[in-house]
Amino acid sequence: MTAVTFDAGRITPATRPAGAITAATTVAARSVRKFVRTPQLLVISTVTGAMFLLIFRYVFGGAIQTGAVEYVSFMVPGYIVTSVLFTGSNASSSVAQDLEEGFTDRLRSLPVSRTAVLAGRVVAETALLALGLAATTAIGFAVGFRPLGSTAEALAAFGLVVAFGFAFMWLFVSVGLVAGNVQAAQGMSLLIFPLSFVSSAMVPVDSMPGWLQPVAEHQPITVMTNAVRSLALGDPSLAGLSGTTAHYVTVSLLWAAGLVAVFAPLAVAKFRKV
Amino acid sequence: MSTPIVEARGLVKRFGKVRALDGLDLVAESGQVVAVLGPNGAGKTTFVRSVATLVRPDGGELRVAGVDAFRHPEQVRRVIGLAGQYAAVEPAMTGRENVVMVARLYGQTRRQAKANAAVVLDQLGLTEAADRPVGTYSGGMRRRLDLGASLVGAPRVLLLDEPTTGLDPRSRNELWEAIRSMVRAGTDVLLTTQYLDEADQLAQRVVIVDQGRVIADGTPGELKSRAGRDVVEIRVHRPEDLTVVAESLGRIGVEAPRVDAGTHRVTIPVSGGRAVMAEAIRALDALAVDVDDIGLRRPTLDEVFLTLTGSPIDGDAASDTDDTTDQSIHHEQIAA
Numbered sequence: 001m002t003a004v005t006f007d008a009g010r011i012t013p014a015t016r017p018a019g020a021i022t023a024a025t026t027v028a029a030r031s032v033r034k035f036v037r038t039p040q041l042l043v044i045s046t047v048t049g050a051m052f053l054l055i056f057r058y059v060f061g062g063a064i065q066t067g068a069v070e071y072v073s074f075m076v077p078g079y080i081v082t083s084v085l086f087t088g089s090n091a092s093s094s095v096a097q098d099l100e101e102g103f104t105d106r107l108r109s110l111p112v113s114r115t116a117v118l119a120g121r122v123v124a125e126t127a128l129l130a131l132g133l134a135a136t137t138a139i140g141f142a143v144g145f146r147p148l149g150s151t152a153e154a155l156a157a158f159g160l161v162v163a164f165g166f167a168f169m170w171l172f173v174s175v176g177l178v179a180g181n182v183q184a185a186q187g188m189s190l191l192i193f194p195l196s197f198v199s200s201a202m203v204p205v206d207s208m209p210g211w212l213q214p215v216a217e218h219q220p221i222t223v224m225t226n227a228v229r230s231l232a233l234g235d236p237s238l239a240g241l242s243g244t245t246a247h248y249v250t251v252s253l254l255w256a257a258g259l260v261a262v263f264a265p266l267a268v269a270k271f272r273k274v
Numbered sequence: 275m276s277t278p279i280v281e282a283r284g285l286v287k288r289f290g291k292v293r294a295l296d297g298l299d300l301v302a303e304s305g306q307v308v309a310v311l312g313p314n315g316a317g318k319t320t321f322v323r324s325v326a327t328l329v330r331p332d333g334g335e336l337r338v339a340g341v342d343a344f345r346h347p348e349q350v351r352r353v354i355g356l357a358g359q360y361a362a363v364e365p366a367m368t369g370r371e372n373v374v375m376v377a378r379l380y381g382q383t384r385r386q387a388k389a390n391a392a393v394v395l396d397q398l399g400l401t402e403a404a405d406r407p408v409g410t411y412s413g414g415m416r417r418r419l420d421l422g423a424s425l426v427g428a429p430r431v432l433l434l435d436e437p438t439t440g441l442d443p444r445s446r447n448e449l450w451e452a453i454r455s456m457v458r459a460g461t462d463v464l465l466t467t468q469y470l471d472e473a474d475q476l477a478q479r480v481v482i483v484d485q486g487r488v489i490a491d492g493t494p495g496e497l498k499s500r501a502g503r504d505v506v507e508i509r510v511h512r513p514e515d516l517t518v519v520a521e522s523l524g525r526i527g528v529e530a531p532r533v534d535a536g537t538h539r540v541t542i543p544v545s546g547g548r549a550v551m552a553e554a555i556r557a558l559d560a561l562a563v564d565v566d567d568i569g570l571r572r573p574t575l576d577e578v579f580l581t582l583t584g585s586p587i588d589g590d591a592a593s594d595t596d597d598t599t600d601q602s603i604h605h606e607q608i609a610a
Contacts, residue, residue, distance in 0.1 A: 009459070010393045010397075011390045011393055011394070011425070011426065011428040012382075012386050012389065012390060012428075013380075013382075013427065013428040014380050014381030014382045014383075014386065014427070015381070016381055017348075017352065017380075017381040018378060018379055018380065018381040018382075022378060022379075022381075023379060026375055026378045026379055027379075029375070030364055030367065030375060033364075033366060033367055033371070034364060034366040034367070037366040037367075037407070038366055101360050101362065102358040102359065102360035102361075102362040103362045103363075103364070105323075105326075105328055105356065105358050105362060106356065106358070106362035106376070106423070106424075107379070108327075108328055109326045109327065109328060109351060109354065109355075109356040110351060110376065110379045110380060110427075111348060111351040111352040111379075111380065111381065111427075112379050112381075
């Protein structure tokens, strides 16, 4: 190693602390770089996403009755909504990993707004999630999914899923912060299985046993799926739904707002805590 | 003297039933390296995390560079740099990107951040590796980078929590050299360590912490003399001679000799300095054993810790002090 001659005098210190925007974008840039430069993250999440989609489309699909529409058109909107959980929950592990490896300590010891740091993280993770959702949607198209409504409705459907992604991201970040280590975070993430499957995402709720239907009917993934599906099919009745699209969209957005209202303060409080 | 870098009075921090800090008092003056030394679980890390505003103590007072750390943690963060027990760097980014990121979070403009990152990387000998992903760095390089990241904000107080834990001896020496050069350049350093030789090597002042409290405080020399006795240390060539040497030299000591079969050493606490040394040499002469090395030295911090707490520092650190022992024998011999 070359001789070390440290001279603090050659460093020009900052004149004032970083603003919230700088803090958020700096932290966001790190998440994006990490994602882009870790090909296995990209490949694994895309391949897993594609695999389950193909299994539902070609293996289970034939046995599932979805009434007026083909199964592929019924399932793909629901599948994309559950992708929010399966892809988004990786954020729990990565937040927990940062805690374990001291990266979070470094960030919290710096003179920046901790809320901004966390918000930057959530926005970046949501943007990366949106990319993954776009890839999943493309695969859906490849296997025969076509939105039956207008282009505007289809785009609105996608936008809605991204909004759900943002809302759930606060939950996943909270889980990572509470878990404190990767293993615990992964353990907690197992809850996404009942949440995804006991819903209208892959099968019509009325095919479930009577005692399970009320649960499936009212949990957020069903509510969100109904909204996205109504937009994607252009008509809720095609999905066997009796309400209007506006109704489902409104209720799903209320759920999303509720998630943010609960988990954003929780995550921030947990992250700020000293 | 200027404002102390850290003033802690009666710090208390409980984690459940455990009192990690139990009325800790510590004033670290500016212009020196202060080492907080203690075994695992002594409260060192909780203390340095309190100073870094990552942990909020339940009681007491804490000022960092004159700022009340409980009331104005955000002001404290402007004057500190923290390098923790782990290299807190992003492996997917290059060394330069890591340092620039931290510089930006310290509030530097893009241009400042770039220029300062280049200075830090250069001074820590990382220029060549600067544009490689950190994932390809060795453990020692990562720690140096981590140190660089904590320095890029030109902090007044550098907090190092067990900076060399887990490093190989060569990387440790490199990191020590880097820390010394920062100190020469005027950065105040508070470090924690469980390595006695690390405290001895780097610090002008050593604070020994056990069970959340300061149990001793002074220069390494003061602590050694407070713990008392100089020791005569003999290394015999053949291990079978250890017993006879210990027996016949026992009478020159003021405490029972200690025998370390692994390193062929007999250590005898003595009082009386060089006269005792001469006596020891005469006795060895009479025994006609083959002696590789003999010296009179001050006690190591390991022995100090043993005297002060009644229990040795844990195994990991104890084996580590062997190198220092060697150096100190050599040193004392030259001095004699």
